[in-house]
Amino acid sequence: MSEKKKVIMLGNEAIARGAYEAGVKVSAAYPGTPSTEISEYLVQYKDDLYCEWSPNEKVATEVAVGASLAGTRAMSCMKHVGFNVAADPAYSVSYMGVNGGLVIVVADDPGLYSSQNEQDTRMVARAAQLPVLEPSDSSEAKEFMKQAFELSEKFDRPFVFRTTTRLAHSQGIVELDERKEVEDKPYEKDIRRTVMMPVNAKLRHVEIEKRNLELAEAANTLPINKVEMIDTRIGIITSGIPYQYVKEVLPEASVLKLGMVNPLPKKLIEDFASKVETLYIIEELDPVIEEQVKSWGIKAAGKELFTVQGEYSANMIRRAILGEELRIAEPAQVPVRPPILCPGCPHRSVYYVVKKLNLHVAGDIGCYTLGAVAPLSVVDTTMCMGSSISTLHGMEKAKGKEYIKNWVAAIGDSTFLHTGVNSLMNMTYNKSTGTVLILDNSTTGMTGHQDHAATGKTLQGDPTYAIDIPALCRAVGVKHVTEVNAFDLERLEAVIKEEVARDEVSVIITKTPCVLLSKEKKPLYIAQEDLCKKCGMCMKPGCPAMTKRENGTVCIDDTMCTGCGLCKDLCKFGAIELVKAGDR
Amino acid sequence: MTAKNIMIVGVGGQGTLLTSRILGGLATAGGYDVKLSEVHGMAQRGGSVVTFVRYGDKVAEPIVEEGQADVLIAFERLEALRYAHFLKKDGALIVNDWRIDPIPVVIGAAEYPQGIIETLKREHKVYAVNATEESKKLGNPRVFNLIVLGIAAQHMDFTKEEWYDVIEHTVPPKTIEINKKAFDVGYCLES
Numbered sequence: 001m002s003e004k005k006k007v008i009m010l011g012n013e014a015i016a017r018g019a020y021e022a023g024v025k026v027s028a029a030y031p032g033t034p035s036t037e038i039s040e041y042l043v044q045y046k047d048d049l050y051c052e053w054s055p056n057e058k059v060a061t062e063v064a065v066g067a068s069l070a071g072t073r074a075m076s077c078m079k080h081v082g083f084n085v086a087a088d089p090a091y092s093v094s095y096m097g098v099n100g101g102l103v104i105v106v107a108d109d110p111g112l113y114s115s116q117n118e119q120d121t122r123m124v125a126r127a128a129q130l131p132v133l134e135p136s137d138s139s140e141a142k143e144f145m146k147q148a149f150e151l152s153e154k155f156d157r158p159f160v161f162r163t164t165t166r167l168a169h170s171q172g173i174v175e176l177d178e179r180k181e182v183e184d185k186p187y188e189k190d191i192r193r194t195v196m197m198p199v200n201a202k203l204r205h206v207e208i209e210k211r212n213l214e215l216a217e218a219a220n221t222l223p224i225n226k227v228e229m230i231d232t233r234i235g236i237i238t239s240g241i242p243y244q245y246v247k248e249v250l251p252e253a254s255v256l257k258l259g260m261v262n263p264l265p266k267k268l269i270e271d272f273a274s275k276v277e278t279l280y281i282i283e284e285l286d287p288v289i290e291e292q293v294k295s296w297g298i299k300a301a302g303k304e305l306f307t308v309q310g311e312y313s314a315n316m317i318r319r320a321i322l323g324e325e326l327r328i329a330e331p332a333q334v335p336v337r338p339p340i341l342c343p344g345c346p347h348r349s350v351y352y353v354v355k356k357l358n359l360h361v362a363g364d365i366g367c368y369t370l371g372a373v374a375p376l377s378v379v380d381t382t383m384c385m386g387s388s389i390s391t392l393h394g395m396e397k398a399k400g401k402e403y404i405k406n407w408v409a410a411i412g413d414s415t416f417l418h419t420g421v422n423s424l425m426n427m428t429y430n431k432s433t434g435t436v437l438i439l440d441n442s443t444t445g446m447t448g449h450q451d452h453a454a455t456g457k458t459l460q461g462d463p464t465y466a467i468d469i470p471a472l473c474r475a476v477g478v479k480h481v482t483e484v485n486a487f488d489l490e491r492l493e494a495v496i497k498e499e500v501a502r503d504e505v506s507v508i509i510t511k512t513p514c515v516l517l518s519k520e521k522k523p524l525y526i527a528q529e530d531l532c533k534k535c536g537m538c539m540k541p542g543c544p545a546m547t548k549r550e551n552g553t554v555c556i557d558d559t560m561c562t563g564c565g566l567c568k569d570l571c572k573f574g575a576i577e578l579v580k581a582g583d584r
Numbered sequence: 585m586t587a588k589n590i591m592i593v594g595v596g597g598q599g600t601l602l603t604s605r606i607l608g609g610l611a612t613a614g615g616y617d618v619k620l621s622e623v624h625g626m627a628q629r630g631g632s633v634v635t636f637v638r639y640g641d642k643v644a645e646p647i648v649e650e651g652q653a654d655v656l657i658a659f660e661r662l663e664a665l666r667y668a669h670f671l672k673k674d675g676a677l678i679v680n681d682w683r684i685d686p687i688p689v690v691i692g693a694a695e696y697p698q699g700i701i702e703t704l705k706r707e708h709k710v711y712a713v714n715a716t717e718e719s720k721k722l723g724n725p726r727v728f729n730l731i732v733l734g735i736a737a738q739h740m741d742f743t744k745e746e747w748y749d750v751i752e753h754t755v756p757p758k759t760i761e762i763n764k765k766a767f768d769v770g771y772c773l774e775s
Contacts (some may be wrong), residue, residue, distance in 0.1 A: 113626065114624070245645050315650065328651045329651065329668075332665045335696070370629065374693065
């Protein structure tokens, strides 16, 4: 037998590989850190499968359900908060079951590297009565994906595949296997399981309770749940990435590593607990395993020692279980470096004008959330995808049209198509007077530049119909739709002033591509020391390429400047000068 | 071999991902077990970013914790100071002696610390070079990270050919030559 090829793979790449090897035929997703790269890696297998960016996670999951009903293996991928958007189909497909294997990959973000909350997908999955697998490294990520599809078909359950940022964005060694083509299951009409009206759903609820009990029983002997009996003085029940921290610190301890974290293998856990002296339960975020285990009368230590917030680490376990006092040097007290809008970002220019006009911003999810921090400090609210428009509408209904004349909603193009368009329909339908800024940078920026329904290109790289955003706004009833270049400060100011004063809904689309989309050599500006009057105007938008010399004059970092010219437009003394692109 | 712990720190957008992938490819080609951990998403927008690379006979956790780094590669000197406590006592600290002001400094809410390299030298073995200026001389300020990596290579157990091989397989094809040239600059610097 020839040796398998070993490669180093990102967790998300391994998930994509696992799906490919499992014979997946359809995958749909909306980008969201830390899940985005799954689709970006999956697309390399487009000769063997179909994958797409859908406008949101609900749509993506329904696409996957359709593909499963049609008899093929299918999946959808999203970040944890995207699972809330997909909750509607997820809770009901749980009743329906599957034809071809169906897996919903959901990536949690302990530590909130790039998210608005720290929810635990296992809790949502339990509420939806969906079984959950959770891998602990890239190699398992690939293998567990294959098992998820097998189990999904065997037990007629859609499976949730939970990962976390650390798993998704860590690389490890993976052995490659061949793709296994799976024969499509025949579709047989059976409305008792595919039409979820009360009379059918009632019976399906009984059925899935039964299936889940069968699965829980099977979990006691499934190899995906693994007992490593070594020294029995310490026993640990764990899953996912924390397993690696346990192995790092306590290689001799006995471990029950759960690959399936819902439903739990009760007998296996009881048996393991009876064989060890002290039992610990180590899981990131909520005490999902712990509360169930303790409810069975098993004595164990868990969240008394460990946090429900953020990521775990080996040092955390050293302190909590071994009681080690780690002699670690104190970190230096240095200025923080939070994320910021890039040099040349068109959002900065728009926000500069919004700030100048002293407006509040009902904000949304995307790079432009960063307008909340100094020095721009213009964004008042950020909650969830699409919420900017609806929260502004709510304010107007509460306080009247005069109240929101110093407010705008600000939302990106991808987020607008995700769920923002629903909120805009609500504005016109319910006669709002608010002003919506669509910051259209022609991409899904924050997650690393994915195409969407208005970019004219699919995930698979094919040219396609591009939604005309201004026409879409007009179609839902907005009479005043204006397009403005984000860097045209004068016109932008005039248009915003005019539209916020208007007693009707208006949309202003600031259409300027993300500065990172273009790889062309860009112009470069320099600040002339002798002409600079140190007035600080050019520093106001907070461009990271602008710094001050010792003498207080402005200096532009030539490795960062992208030539947007915003600083030049703000300088009244002609101190900022264009250097030709070729001079860089 | 017990796991070797390497950290790459810098400012989002400076190319820490490319550098960690070169290191990961190198250790994989060397037949080691390898894990590395990266930062994507919001922090990549100009924030402080950390990447961990661990390789050895068997590697469990994918991150390097405080006090455990054998080599700390910093693409900016304030970031070197921020993460210096991750170094082992005799760990090597390789710094691009370059300043990028974080936003609190840009807006005047904080001061950029003075004398960072001197401060670091009191506690650590420090190899500092202004790699950004050096890379401008090569005609591309973006390849500074390969210069820094070249210095780090002096403190690691791989041959120059192994480095070249992985650089050729990792960087965009059009930039192979300039990246190798940049690596040479760092590799040949006396430190």
